[in-house]
Amino acid sequence: MNLFDNMIQELREYPHKIIIYGAGVAGKKVMEFLHENDIRTDGFAVDAAYYRENSSFLGLPVYALEQLLASEPCAYVIGFMGLTPERDAALRSQDNADRVYALDFAGRYPIGVDNRMTDSFMQMNGALLSDLREKLADSESQLEFDAYIHQQCCGEYFKRYAEKQPQYFDSDVISFGEDEVMADCGAYDGDTALAFLKTVQAQTAAGKPASVRKIFAFEADSANADKMRENLRDIPQAVIVPKGVYDHSGVLHFSADNTTNSMVAENGIEIPVTTIDETVGDENVTFIKMDIEGSELKALHGAEKTILRCRPKLAVCVYHRPEDLVTIPQYILSLHPDYRLYFRNYRTEGVESVIYAI
Known part of the structure; x- marks a missing residue:
């Protein structure tokens, strides 16, 4: 039984207080889930x-x-991200912690809607996922892929992940060379661009020379883009593109909340979008990173000419929608069948999972 279903069954008949541990955005999502399933909430708990x-x-x-x-x-019921196994065990050891439910709410609702892998999804896509697993280039990819699928299907909070490696710049998977040109899609406040520069500098210091010639930093949320301009003001390689990345240029509705989770939606503010192909022109793009809240496949279509022409290294998030884990690798390999694919998780919760194409 899925752990979410098990929790619902147990809590509907629970006689004592039901407390959400964590009083923030994640705690609110947990309360909404409980109420949708006819389970009362008696309060929230926070650390001292x-x-x-x-x-x-x-x-x-x-x-x-x-x-x-x-x-x-x-x-x-755990209602925050960042729970460690040690903290989980400490809570469970308390006599009055009658029941503790640590479930992967973050992975179930990565873009605000229920995106877990259902039985019907697995029946329809199980063979394709097995085929992808066999194509992964190393055993660690297969282990982390298995852990991600298991978590998505059963709802466990914890899974295997690349704890000591930086997301998008995992040295076990990817390295950089001279005159790198990056397309940073979902640049937020410039944090990934700065991390990219730091990674290249560290690689050079370790005896593997690399350099950055240009960074196209795409960010659709205007407040985030303003922060990015400030944070990258002393970075001459940075080209700020205050637009979303999609498969065509134009205007879309966009849900913008000044956080890392701004996404295309049916309603919301109107924002301009563009394509990588249109923006970069003839630039020799060497690296594309995408974390754009479920629009990754659309953005890849809008980068088709660039990928065919330049064969850049890719680091693409695949956790926003269940089908992304099928459709994104399929599309990447349709452009360059010789890409080597790697899979890595960067949080214990069901978010920040990345497909690399090298």
Whole structure:
């Protein structure tokens, strides 16, 4: 049984308080999930450093976790990201932590809608996923791929991931050369561009010379783009492109919340979009990174000429929609069948999973 289904069944008949551990965006999503499944929520709990006396969140009381654990038995549903196995074990060891549910809400709702891999999805795509697994270029890719699929199907919070490697610049997978030209799609506030420069500098210092000639930094959220201009003001290689990346140029509706999770939507503000092909022109693009909240396949279509012409290294997120894990590798290999594919996870939760094409 999926762990989400198991939790629903148990909590519907639970006699004591049901507490969400975490009072933020993730905690709100957990409460919405519980209410959608006819499960009451009796409050939120936070660590002592975040507790304020007589505070509330979404109309419910907020408790100090330590005080609540000392007073009465409760069921706790984890409502934050960044839980460690050690912290999980410490909570479960408390006598009054009657039940603890650490489930992968982040991976189930990566772009705000339910995106878990259902039984029907697996029946339809199981053979294609098995084929992709066999095409992965190293055993670590296969192990992390297996862990991701298992997590998506059963809902476990923890999975195997590349804990000590930087996302998009994993030295076990990718290296860089002279005159790199990067297309940073979903550039947020410039953090990935800065990390790219730092990675290239570190590689050069380690005796493998590399350099960066240009970074096209695409960001559709205007507030994020303003932050990026400030953060990259001293980076001469940076070309700020305050547009979304898609398969055509024009205008789309966009959900913008000034966070890393801004995405194409049916409603929202109107924003301009462009294609990589149109923006980079004849530039010899050597590296494309994409984390654009479910629009990766569309953006790859808009980069088709560039990929065919330049065969750049690719680092593309595949966790926003279940079908991305099938359609994105298929499309990449249709352009260059000789690409070597690698798969890596960069969080224990079901987010930040990347397909590399080298």
